Amino acid sequence: xxxxxxxxxxxxxxxxxxxxxxxxxxxxxxVASSCTLLGDENDEIIETDLIDLTSDQSDDxxxxxxxxxxxxxxxxxxxxxxxxIGDCIQVADTMLGxxxxxxxxxxxxxxxxxxxxxxxxxxxxxxxxxxxxLPKKLNELCMILHFSGPSLRxxxxxxxxxxxxxxIDGKRALIMTNALYPLHNPKQSTFLGFGDQATRMIAxxxxxxxxxxxxxxxxxxxxxxxxxxCEEVFSRLLPQEISERMYGADETEIRxxxxxxxxxxxxxxxxxxxxxxVQSHTGExxxxxxQQYTLFDSFSCAGGVSRGASLAGFRVQYAVDKSxxxxxxxxxxxxxxxxxxxxxxxxxxxxxxxxxxxxVLHLSPPCQPFSPAHTHAAAHDDENMFALMSxxxxxxxxxxxxxxxxxTFGISHERHGEYLRTLINDFTSLGFxxxxxxxxxxxxxxxxxxxxxxxxxxxxxxxLPPFPDPSHSDDDSQGLKPFNTIxxxxxxxxxxxxxxxxxxxxxxxxxxxxxxADRLSGTITTSPSGLYFPDGTRDLTVRExxxxxxxxxxxxxxxxxxxxxxxxxxxxxxxxxxxxxxxIESWLIEQDGMTAYRPRxxxxxxxxxxxxxxxxxxxxxxxxxxxxRYEQATAVIGADTIDLDVEMIETTIIDLT
Numbered sequence: 001x002x003x004x005x006x007x008x009x010x011x012x013x014x015x016x017x018x019x020x021x022x023x024x025x026x027x028x029x030x031v032a033s034s035c036t037l038l039g040d041e042n043d044e045i046i047e048t049d050l051i052d053l054t055s056d057q058s059d060d061x062x063x064x065x066x067x068x069x070x071x072x073x074x075x076x077x078x079x080x081x082x083x084x085i086g087d088c089i090q091v092a093d094t095m096l097g098x099x100x101x102x103x104x105x106x107x108x109x110x111x112x113x114x115x116x117x118x119x120x121x122x123x124x125x126x127x128x129x130x131x132x133x134l135p136k137k138l139n140e141l142c143m144i145l146h147f148s149g150p151s152l153r154x155x156x157x158x159x160x161x162x163x164x165x166x167x168i169d170g171k172r173a174l175i176m177t178n179a180l181y182p183l184h185n186p187k188q189s190t191f192l193g194f195g196d197q198a199t200r201m202i203a204x205x206x207x208x209x210x211x212x213x214x215x216x217x218x219x220x221x222x223x224x225x226x227x228x229x230c231e232e233v234f235s236r237l238l239p240q241e242i243s244e245r246m247y248g249a250d251e252t253e254i255r256x257x258x259x260x261x262x263x264x265x266x267x268x269x270x271x272x273x274x275x276x277x278v279q280s281h282t283g284e285x286x287x288x289x290x291q292q293y294t295l296f297d298s299f300s301c302a303g304g305v306s307r308g309a310s311l312a313g314f315r316v317q318y319a320v321d322k323s324x325x326x327x328x329x330x331x332x333x334x335x336x337x338x339x340x341x342x343x344x345x346x347x348x349x350x351x352x353x354x355x356x357x358x359x360v361l362h363l364s365p366p367c368q369p370f371s372p373a374h375t376h377a378a379a380h381d382d383e384n385m386f387a388l389m390s391x392x393x394x395x396x397x398x399x400x401x402x403x404x405x406x407x408t409f410g411i412s413h414e415r416h417g418e419y420l421r422t423l424i425n426d427f428t429s430l431g432f433x434x435x436x437x438x439x440x441x442x443x444x445x446x447x448x449x450x451x452x453x454x455x456x457x458x459x460x461x462x463x464l465p466p467f468p469d470p471s472h473s474d475d476d477s478q479g480l481k482p483f484n485t486i487x488x489x490x491x492x493x494x495x496x497x498x499x500x501x502x503x504x505x506x507x508x509x510x511x512x513x514x515x516x517a518d519r520l521s522g523t524i525t526t527s528p529s530g531l532y533f534p535d536g537t538r539d540l541t542v543r544e545x546x547x548x549x550x551x552x553x554x555x556x557x558x559x560x561x562x563x564x565x566x567x568x569x570x571x572x573x574x575x576x577x578x579x580x581x582x583x584i585e586s587w588l589i590e591q592d593g594m595t596a597y598r599p600r601x602x603x604x605x606x607x608x609x610x611x612x613x614x615x616x617x618x619x620x621x622x623x624x625x626x627x628x629r630y631e632q633a634t635a636v637i638g639a640d641t642i643d644l645d646v647e648m649i650e651t652t653i654i655d656l657t
Contacts, residue, residue, distance in 0.1 A: 065120060066108065066110055070112050071111045072108060073110060075109060076119055084109070086106065088104070088124075089104050089168050089171055091104055099216075101124070101161065102129065104119065104123055105122045106120070108160075119165075123143070123144045124142065126139075127214070132418075133425055133428060134214060134234070135425065138186070139210050139211060140185065140210075140213065141212040143216065144215075146220065149220075149221070150223075173210065174210045175209060175247055176242055177211060177212075177242060178239055178248060179249035180213075180257075180460065181213065184211050186208035186211075216232070217435075219231040231467070232437070234433060236460070254461035255461025258431070258459050259399035265287040265291050265594040266292045266293040266315070266588075267357070267358065269291045270289070271288055285593055286594065286598065287597045288597065289599065290597075291597065293313075293314050293359040293588055294358040295314045295315065295316050296317065296356065296361045297320075298362060298363050298364065299365055299366065300320065300364075301323070301364070301567060302557065302567035303326075303330045304549070304574050305572050305577050306334055307577070308575065308578040309577060309578075313581075314585065316336075317338065318340070318398075321340075322342055325563045325566070329558045332556055333555055344387060355397055355398070358400055359402065360402045360403070361398045361404075363394065363404070364407075364572055365391065391405070391426050396430070399459070400459060401588065402588065403432070403434075403457040404455070404580065405454070405455040406455075407453045409451045409452060424436075430460070431459070431460035432458065433458050433464040434457035435467065437454065438452070438454075439451065442474075443473065444470065444471060444472070444576040444579040445550070446484065447485060447486060448521045448523055449522060454467070465583070471579055486518075486519060489521075489544075490533075490534070493541070493544050493547050493553075499546065500542075504561075506538065507537060511536035511537045512532055512536035512537075513536055524568065527565065531548075542557065542565065549574075550571075550575035550576060550577075551574055
């Protein structure tokens, strides 16, 4: 048997003239279903050589397929077959990173600098070779695209792979489609003369038409000679990536099949108007007054995601959490939300097969089993594992357009790989496109130096949004805001704030060692014993912990101090959620072809709000009290304002005409 070869890769733009061998141009594909065929391929990891062509451009700025010194040739003769540009070839013993390459769509045939003839093109793998991340379907493929560069913004063109003649096993027919499985998949009736079913399956495997509905994007950040995957994307092919009309599918109809009718601009409206688009007085498709996208917050805890999403403009419609400790806290902050007080399993039994449809679903299943700090088995590990596996059922019940998920970055470690792969398969088996990466939350506004795995998914028929750009950085070189620091956050907490009981916290005499607070905090945990006030004189108050976690002042908590600290530590920081969800809201509005609601002149009301004079004086005095003690710890006074404390005032305009 031939030894698996190292795949040589070059970078180039998306193939624009993809052709089906032996027929017309090709088209794109979609989702998956059930039925496992043939065995899994053996996985092997071989380094991939990347050839950077970003500097090789034509006069019109397009990247060239050939490197300097390479010569294009008309065709390649292999096993009495002529290989041309546009052919799909079957290849043997070829790896691209950790994925086995089964097929290549030829984009160039050339003689390289060593005088060797090679076929250069885009790599494809059978879905059963995708490490369990895609449903395993007979003759279903996934395109593999590598992007590499010093930053994600610079990654515009994917890599090509070079195949020598001795690794080519002939040509195959390939269909590209965005239709859902099993449309266009080869029918067994085509091979009725091939004996029993097992023999027919082998015949289809070896000779049947191939179908590609998926692509995997691997985004690598390169620093010197090292490259590391920083973001992964599984997505269904898009209509514009399909060149043959007969293999295209209407994405609107695909979405309708998934969730029924969709109200553009948001499913919730105070006026309960159900038209798909609202014609504004300016002639544009404008959202209704008060119209919002709806959210289901699963594993909601004290409402970190719900708070961030509501600050971003979402209507928090449903939530579920099993912990009695958080129920009063959550319901008091979101009285209009339908909170299921019980486990997700209880919720499934309650709703049965009834759909609870929302625009966006958030998933925050318990992360303790996958945390890097979790080094031995615990009593609730099995229960927490079930919570992760329940995501599939939540998707089916809520039928969302967009899904967000956050988890400890430890789930991406190899020892937990099977759980992450199963989670990804839960999405792709329903036709969801998704992307995930480890996010340094400080770049989204958190005052903590904390990393989380964040996943964003889009339902069948929906476009997959990118991740939002960073809003903060540790320098001003990119024109971003500076990191929110301990100093900035604590300077916003003043005497009189809820849960800011200075007498009730432990004071240290003698004081602990002061520390500079013009920096990020460590991760706020459920029992944050190591963090204290910068001057070393006392522990932090509950409100200060909540502020460092990103909660605004008007978010209230109920329970003992221990219970509240656990509620705070388990939360996904609301100010980072706000950054993510503001981006998602803008994306949905754009995809819906809508514009934000703009009130008419006769609807505008000037509202003037003034705090009572004694409250103003109390807050001013508390800031004065804070400053001299804080200067003992650091020369930097966090006098800057912070987006963290956004007090939202909802004004209801009543038309009495």
